[in-house]
Amino acid sequence: MIxxxxxxxxxxxxxxxxxxxxxxxxxxxxARRPEAVPPAPGLEARRADYDDPASLExxxxxxxxxxxxxxxxxxxxxxxxxxxxxxxxxxxxxxxVVYTGIIDADPATRFYYAPGHRATExxxxxxxxxxARTSVFADFxxxxxxxxxxxxxxxxxxxxxxxxxxxxxxxxxxxxxxxxLAGTEGVVELTGPEDATGAAIAxxxxxxxxxxxxxxxxxxxxxxARLQADGEPxxxxxxxxxxxxxxxxxxxxxxxxxxxxxxxTPPMTFGEYLATR
Numbered sequence: 001m002i003x004x005x006x007x008x009x010x011x012x013x014x015x016x017x018x019x020x021x022x023x024x025x026x027x028x029x030x031a032r033r034p035e036a037v038p039p040a041p042g043l044e045a046r047r048a049d050y051d052d053p054a055s056l057e058x059x060x061x062x063x064x065x066x067x068x069x070x071x072x073x074x075x076x077x078x079x080x081x082x083x084x085x086x087x088x089x090x091x092x093x094x095x096x097v098v099y100t101g102i103i104d105a106d107p108a109t110r111f112y113y114a115p116g117h118r119a120t121e122x123x124x125x126x127x128x129x130x131x132a133r134t135s136v137f138a139d140f141x142x143x144x145x146x147x148x149x150x151x152x153x154x155x156x157x158x159x160x161x162x163x164x165x166x167x168x169x170x171x172x173x174x175x176x177x178x179x180x181l182a183g184t185e186g187v188v189e190l191t192g193p194e195d196a197t198g199a200a201i202a203x204x205x206x207x208x209x210x211x212x213x214x215x216x217x218x219x220x221x222x223x224x225a226r227l228q229a230d231g232e233p234x235x236x237x238x239x240x241x242x243x244x245x246x247x248x249x250x251x252x253x254x255x256x257x258x259x260x261x262x263x264x265t266p267p268m269t270f271g272e273y274l275a276t277r
Contacts, residue, residue, distance in 0.1 A: 006069035014173025050081035056088035104251040163195030164252035171267035191257030204271035
């Protein structure tokens, strides 16, 4: 049996769908609200709350493989959730874990979430596992910054001149399902097929939306001040700003990654992703 955490989210639900399409009849969707999981032949939904260790252990009983979709929010919350999931997997006898880490897990990075992902990888080190290190999700980037760019005609972000390998959640889901089915172990990199600069991202938005958008680089201090003026919490300001610092340092420039090797099909470019929205 293969279980997937976060099964109502974008990555988790896509992974469930891909496993079912591959003909698996023993897929378990783990979700805080199992009633929100669309029913399907070969699929069982079980309640699994990251903050309820007992529910996690009960939900994982009988699983051979767990696809562990990472948590988010406050870094401290993410780390606690991950500890709970791994402890429950151990208690339930799960044999192998496929985990969605982050491409920038370098100890030298200043990226807000990197320490939590490194800690999770360390917890997985002594058991069969695959760490699927992902880049920035194209969906996330579009959800957060596309609206302002279309409204103002300007993509004003502290990207510098560096590129980042944006990847669609749908492509991550395909790769996770393939890794789970193939018994892949070790580290794999799930990134987009190109390192898109701010100018290239703006050009893709212009081409797909039919609205002229230009890229305007801003510095870190001005970007942080803008977020603070918008009333964003301190942790989110640090998460966003440190991510762009990592981008400027080339830490998310790792295209083309291994999606095509795992699945046989290349991932979408950012422009191709935008065309599907």
